[in-house]
Amino acid sequence: RIRKLILKGEWPDDTAEAILAHYRALGETDMPVAVRSSATAEDLPDASFAGQQETFLNVIGEDALLDACKRCYASLFTDRAISYRQIQGFAHDQVALSVGVQQMVRADIGGSGVMFSIDTESGFPDAVLINAAWGLGENVVQGAVDPDEYQVFKPFLDNESLTPILEKRLGAKSIKMIHDRDGTPRNVPTSKAEQQSFVLSDDEILTLARQAKIIEDHYGLPMDMEWARDGVTKTLYIVQARPETVQSRADMGTLKSYAVKDPGEVLLTGLSVGSAAVAGRVSIIESAGDIDRFIDGSVLVTGTTDPDWVPIMKRAAAIVTDHGGRTSHAAIVSRELGLPAIVGCGDATHVLHDEQDVTVSCAGGEDGVVTAGISEIKITEETLEALPETKTDVMLNLANPSAALRWWRLPVEGVGLARMEFVVNGAVRIHPMALAHLDRVTNPDARAEIEALTAGYDTKPEYFVDRLARGLSRIAAFCYPKPVIVRMSDFKTTEYADLLGGRDFEPHEENPMLGFRGASRY
Numbered sequence: 001r002i003r004k005l006i007l008k009g010e011w012p013d014d015t016a017e018a019i020l021a022h023y024r025a026l027g028e029t030d031m032p033v034a035v036r037s038s039a040t041a042e043d044l045p046d047a048s049f050a051g052q053q054e055t056f057l058n059v060i061g062e063d064a065l066l067d068a069c070k071r072c073y074a075s076l077f078t079d080r081a082i083s084y085r086q087i088q089g090f091a092h093d094q095v096a097l098s099v100g101v102q103q104m105v106r107a108d109i110g111g112s113g114v115m116f117s118i119d120t121e122s123g124f125p126d127a128v129l130i131n132a133a134w135g136l137g138e139n140v141v142q143g144a145v146d147p148d149e150y151q152v153f154k155p156f157l158d159n160e161s162l163t164p165i166l167e168k169r170l171g172a173k174s175i176k177m178i179h180d181r182d183g184t185p186r187n188v189p190t191s192k193a194e195q196q197s198f199v200l201s202d203d204e205i206l207t208l209a210r211q212a213k214i215i216e217d218h219y220g221l222p223m224d225m226e227w228a229r230d231g232v233t234k235t236l237y238i239v240q241a242r243p244e245t246v247q248s249r250a251d252m253g254t255l256k257s258y259a260v261k262d263p264g265e266v267l268l269t270g271l272s273v274g275s276a277a278v279a280g281r282v283s284i285i286e287s288a289g290d291i292d293r294f295i296d297g298s299v300l301v302t303g304t305t306d307p308d309w310v311p312i313m314k315r316a317a318a319i320v321t322d323h324g325g326r327t328s329h330a331a332i333v334s335r336e337l338g339l340p341a342i343v344g345c346g347d348a349t350h351v352l353h354d355e356q357d358v359t360v361s362c363a364g365g366e367d368g369v370v371t372a373g374i375s376e377i378k379i380t381e382e383t384l385e386a387l388p389e390t391k392t393d394v395m396l397n398l399a400n401p402s403a404a405l406r407w408w409r410l411p412v413e414g415v416g417l418a419r420m421e422f423v424v425n426g427a428v429r430i431h432p433m434a435l436a437h438l439d440r441v442t443n444p445d446a447r448a449e450i451e452a453l454t455a456g457y458d459t460k461p462e463y464f465v466d467r468l469a470r471g472l473s474r475i476a477a478f479c480y481p482k483p484v485i486v487r488m489s490d491f492k493t494t495e496y497a498d499l500l501g502g503r504d505f506e507p508h509e510e511n512p513m514l515g516f517r518g519a520s521r522y
Contacts, residue, residue: 283298291308366402
């Protein structure tokens with residue numbers, strides 16, 4: 001009833017004229033604009049209110065502009081906004097809303113995404129995380145697309161002779177949002193070329209990361225930003241900046257770690273959100289219209305989420321989605337609620353079934369795993385202040401680049417052993433000679449997987465150098481400027497053979513501990 005009252009109301013003449021005068025002052029008749037809500041309870045340091053109020057894209061003409069502004073005000077009283085205020089304890093009559101009108105960036109024929117000036121999973125303050133997809137940014141925010149993911153090391157951004165990119169992960173990007181002939185947004189499939197290409201060049205990644213650092217320095221706290229690239233001018237724009245609401249207020253003095261004992265068969269993998277693990281029963285909900293079927297305390301499995309899903313997300317033990325990246329709605333709300341989530345699994349709603357017992361684990365770094373059955377979960381909690389001082393400097397053994405950043409709070413003096421072969425095995429996965437001579441790989445499945453992993457790279461050897469360098473860089477980043485000791489690879493021929501394409505290049509040895517390993521590979 002409140003929404004209807006607002007939508008049926010008329011603008012006061014002076015207000016309508018003021019809005020239209022500024023619209024005309026943009027200089028172009030019927031200029032396309034974005035009409036965006038900004039409520040006083042939004043983007044607080046302790047509550048993001050992610051996506052609760054409406055945004056309207058590609059609004060053209062004076063009547064459409066006035067109508068869109070009115071609809072923004074009405075969106076203060078959507079079911080989902082009311083529900084979220086109830087959860088967060090905000091009084092409904094204490095929330096006010098302003099409407100921002102911005103010239104449209106032609107991201108429909110360019111690209112867009114989300115950026116954080118902090119690592120969203122570990123809270124590591126020296127990393128910038130960027131997600132990117134083709135077309136308008138709504139798909140990235142809502143988690144409807146699996147975006148590219150880039151991570152940049154902030155302390156080296158001031159040195160323009162360096163390219164401090166710690167991670168470049170190619171997303172599937174199977175759809176993009178464009179403007180239809182009448183100007184309304186719609187999703188279309190992306191081309192194979194778009195799916196196999198990175199949305200941003202290295203220079204663009206660094207440009208955005210430097211802007212993130214400037215914005216964070218200006219506000220004095222970690223920030224959550226949205227960006228867009230105009231497809232005509234190729235100009236990059238920051239279209240929104242707000243405080244990051246989870247890691248910046250996390251308890252820095254306690255380190256909680258989870259371990260899954262005797263996990264069952266791996267059913268699914270995806271991007272982990274958080275570092276916890278949970279065992280429970282699956283509840284598959286494919287549309288917001290079916291949320292009344294959700295069973296409290298179960299593992300919510302769905303394609304993607306939007307703000308309408310928040311009431312049941314709050315009641316879930318864990319969340320698993322087919323689509324989305326670390327900056328999607330499902331990921332942001334899961335962090336805020338303190339729930340483990342695995343996003344971008346691809347086919348969770350196809351592989352899992354209702355009432356199935358599973359264990360959801362985000363304890364292994366960037367890759368989350370769903371395994372069969374209810375496994376025992378061990379939780380270890382350490383208070384960092386209670387750790388005793390040692391006369392001997394303590395360094396870590398680290399081998400998993402994807403988990404490295406989560407240890408940044410430990411009072412250690414660096415890394416005493418980083419074994420290169422573990423980085424090759426975990427981050428590269430392909431035999432180096434298979435990359436240099438793909439034509440000599442006889443297994444068609446291995447060839448297809450190598451092609452998929454190296455998509456986006458100009459040459460296949462470049463993939464090896466890139467993945468190895470960035471894997472070791474992630475290990476070095478968490479404790480910079482303390483030292484990291486890297487031990488060169490001492491793979492045995494049997495271990496090299498297990499890499500993708502490796503069987504075509506490795507000899508059979510009676511004793512792999514000696515032979516090639518001892519003679520040339522240590």
